[in-house]
Amino acid sequence: MSGTDTGNEDRHAHWKNVWTTRDADKVSWFQADPALSMKLISQAGRRRDSAIIDVGGGRSPLAGLLVEQGYSNVAVLDIAEAALAQAHQDLGGLGDDVTWIAADVLDWQPVPGLFDVWHDRALCHFFTTPEDQAAYARTLGTALAPDGIAIIATFALDGPERCSGLNVARHDGASLSAMLGTGFVLEQELADTHLTPSGAEQRFCWCVFRRL
Numbered sequence: 128m129s130g131t132d133t134g135n136e137d138r139h140a141h142w143k144n145v146w147t148t149r150d151a152d153k154v155s156w157f158q159a160d161p162a163l164s165m166k167l168i169s170q171a172g173r174r175r176d177s178a179i180i181d182v183g184g185g186r187s188p189l190a191g192l193l194v195e196q197g198y199s200n201v202a203v204l205d206i207a208e209a210a211l212a213q214a215h216q217d218l219g220g221l222g223d224d225v226t227w228i229a230a231d232v233l234d235w236q237p238v239p240g241l242f243d244v245w246h247d248r249a250l251c252h253f254f255t256t257p258e259d260q261a262a263y264a265r266t267l268g269t270a271l272a273p274d275g276i277a278i279i280a281t282f283a284l285d286g287p288e289r290c291s292g293l294n295v296a297r298h299d300g301a302s303l304s305a306m307l308g309t310g311f312v313l314e315q316e317l318a319d320t321h322l323t324p325s326g327a328e329q330r331f332c333w334c335v336f337r338r339l
């Protein structure tokens with residue numbers, strides 16, 4: 128196996144290294160226009176002052192686009208401080224209107240029910256063990272308010288087996304539902320193909336869950 132699974136102790140070092148050595152527009156997950164994320168967040172039909180968090184946001188332009196559309200309570204969480212600092216800088220003045228949270232989502236202790244919308248593009252699939260998947264589900268279940276919406280995009284069952292040199296767990300709606308447990312209802316499942324900067328196609332599974 129050419130990929131590796133990371134434990135909590137070296138996950139931080141891995142992503143710090145990625146974000147301090149790679150050009151943001153060359154990484155395989157680079158996406159100039161997060162159109163599907165914006166569409167699904169808009170479909171959630173929340174007020175402009177509702178609390179939205181992009182977990183594992185990296186240097187995605189999503190937070191800035193949300194602020195531009197008038198969302199006033201946007202947060203980005205990432206394990207890599209360097210990614211957050213660069214993302215903040217990328218947004219110029221708009222970055223001051225975003226809450227930046229440097230934390231490992233697996234042991235982050237959010238204020239219960241603080242968020243109305245949880246967005247995760249290409250983070251959750253790095254959690255390959257039952258323990259890490261349970262920790263992710265626990266954080267999500269704590270952070271999201273009842274009736275809140277979780278938008279989760281992972282590599283699909285026919286997607287890549289690795290990313291950034293790490294093994295991933297590929298998903299469909301059923302496996303993500305099983306991972307999140309009975310407190311979440313799957314409302315929508317979509318297939319999408321991401322074109323990497325080097326021209327490779329990556330199949331993604333996008334799921335929208337509602338927290339009961």
Ligand SMILES: C[S@@+](CC[C@H](N)C(=O)[O-])C[C@H]1O[C@@H](n2cnc3c(N)ncnc32)[C@H](O)[C@@H]1O
Pocket residue numbers: 138142156157158182183184185186187204205206207210230231232233247248249250253290
């Ligand atoms: C594949 S990138 C996706 C970035 C962004 N969501 C996008 O679509 O461009 C995964 C991101 O998750 C972050 N990450 C990895 N493990 C994490 C963890 N345990 N907690 C929080 N963030 C993590 C990485 O630093 C990286 O920015």
